[in-house]
Amino acid sequence: STIISSKDVHLSYGNFEALHGITMDFKQNELTALLGPSGCGKSTFLRCINRMNDDIANVEITGKIKFEDQNIYSPKTDLVWLRKEVGMVFQQPTPFPFSVYNNIAYGLKLAGIKDKELIDQRVEESLKQAAIWREIKDDLNKNAQSFSGGQQQRICIARALAVHPKVVLLDEPTSALDPISSSEIEETLLNLKNDFTFIMVTHNLQQASRISDMTAFFMNGDLVEYGTTS
Ligand code: ADP
Ligand code: ADP
Secondary structure (H helix, E strand, O other), X not given: OEEEEEEEEXXXXXOEEEEEEEEEEEEOOOEEEEEOOOOOOHHHHHHHHOOOOOOOOOEEEEEEEEEOOEEOOOOOOOHHHHHHHEEEEOOOOOOOXXXXXXXXXXXXXXXXXXXXXXXXXXXXXXXXXXXXXXXXXXXXXXXXXXXXXXXXXXXXHHHHHOOOOOEEEEEOOOOOOOHHHHHHHHHHHHHOOOOOEEEEEOXXXXXXXXXXXXXXXXXXXXXXXXXXXX
């Protein structure tokens, strides 16, 4: 079933229209790759889905994006709720400058989870899902920024998954990483496909063909092709 539905989304940065009317549906438990040349609007569109563009000066967005049955641009939308349901992983690993444990606990506390046992359980579960629990379980009190780039990115994936989002947005999650870390993360995403819906910006056609179910090609702010990856 459809979990995210975008209808005729236009976005302008001041006088420059970066998205010219994007209409597409995302089905639950599918991994969609957003492909296209640099500057074509992939990240801009991705950031519309959890309203990350809202804070940029002079941004104007029209059209509609629904998460399940909720119009996320409705004034009634609670952004804390939205970002709990729709998590995000960025290109550069961006763990906070404190312990691995507290990186994950931070988001859980924002989501209203205060019970210590539940937090411990989510820390373990999410680090397992991100396939880094075994190598990191004795170092949970170490500063998350002291780990390798690939490990930091998996900590960020764990941080995103820990609040149990339904959708996870990934903005070129492997392009800052070495090939081995990159393929480990691809493998991790493949293993999680039954539990989450992923929407991933990438400029890597091979990566899209290895792990995505659906592929969308963007060009100059338009969606020009959208269908099953095969
Ligand atoms: P992609 O992810 O496909 O590389 P982006 O969505 O980042 O493309 O950018 C699409 C277009 O919007 C580009 O022309 C870019 O320069 C412009 N753009 C992106 N962010 C901003 C911003 N904050 N202010 C003004 N223009 C922006
Ligand atoms: P700070 O970074 O502010 O010094 P700490 O990392 O010492 O904070 O811990 C903050 C809270 O997280 C404490 O309640 C602590 O018991 C808990 N905590 C920290 N690390 C772990 C861990 N590895 N396992 C379980 N609880 C932890």
